[in-house]
Amino acid sequence: xxxxxxxxxxxxxxxxxxxxxxxxxxxxxxxxxxxxxxxxxxxxxxxxxxxxxxxxxxxxxxxxxxxxxxxxxxxxxxxxxxxxxxxxxxxxxxxxxxxxxxxxxxxxxxxxxx
Amino acid sequence: xxxxxxxxxxxxxxxxxxxxxxxxxxxxxxxxxxxxxxxxxxxxxxxxxxxxxxxxxxxxxxxxxxxxxxxxxxxxxxxxxxxxxxxxxxxxxxxxxxxxxxxxxxxxxxxxxxxxx
Numbered sequence: 586x587x588x589x590x591x592x593x594x595x596x597x598x599x600x601x602x603x604x605x606x607x608x609x610x611x612x613x614x615x616x617x618x619x620x621x622x623x624x625x626x627x628x629x630x631x632x633x634x635x636x637x638x639x640x641x642x643x644x645x646x647x648x649x650x651x652x653x654x655x656x657x658x659x660x661x662x663x664x665x666x667x668x669x670x671x672x673x674x675x676x677x678x679x680x681x682x683x684x685x686x687x688x689x690x691x692x693x694x695x696x697x698x699x
Numbered sequence: 700x701x702x703x704x705x706x707x708x709x710x711x712x713x714x715x716x717x718x719x720x721x722x723x724x725x726x727x728x729x730x731x732x733x734x735x736x737x738x739x740x741x742x743x744x745x746x747x748x749x750x751x752x753x754x755x756x757x758x759x760x761x762x763x764x765x766x767x768x769x770x771x772x773x774x775x776x777x778x779x780x781x782x783x784x785x786x787x788x789x790x791x792x793x794x795x796x797x798x799x800x801x802x803x804x805x806x807x808x809x810x811x812x813x814x815x816x
Contacts, residue, residue, distance in 0.1 A: 628809045631806065687733075691742045
């Protein structure tokens with residue numbers, strides 16, 4: 586069935602270091618890959634997304650790469666700051682009958698130590 | 700960016716009562732709204748998808764008579780948990796999209812924490 590695997594489940598880095606979170610998806614029909622940041626007690630916030638016709642996208646300290654052949658995509662955060670600490674979810678979306686469906690990864694809890 | 704609000708943010712109710720949660724898109728018309736359930740330290744589980752003016756599509760295993768969804772306008776969807784029980788306690792999150800099909804952004808509300816005593 587449709588599945589998105591996300592690794593690692595927990596990631597601890599020192600302030601200023603880079604953090605990388607990786608996801609793989611099973612459905613080759615997926616064509617939109619958003620990343621969300623969720624802080625405690627709040628809803629997820631979209632931080633960056635990539636479409637299937639693009640291999641890489643960057644927005645300041647955040648970048649996402651997509652390898653359609655291997656069906657995996659990654660989130661890269663450079664120069665991490667304590668306020669980057671949160672849970673990050675990757676997702677894979679595709680069009681289906683009646684609309685659009687998004688499957689989420691299990692999440693990565695990122696701790697940035699000052 | 701687009702803003703989605705949810706009300707209430709927290710609700711505590713007695714077992715057997717019904718609870719209604721509202722989800723509103725504040726600055727765009729949401730042709731599609733989604734309702735998710737999230738358990739502590741877990742990912743988001745899609746419960747149902749609702750397109751404005753039509754019946755909601757429920758995911759497998761989600762009881763449509765238990766979780767009533769109404770998407771009466773392009774800016775409002777409601778989720779009613781009927782005859783709530785303690786196992787319904789959870790964090791419920793809605794999201795909204797401005798298109799049914801194209802891969803456009805999905806904006807999430809802040810969530811509603813439901814506690815059933």
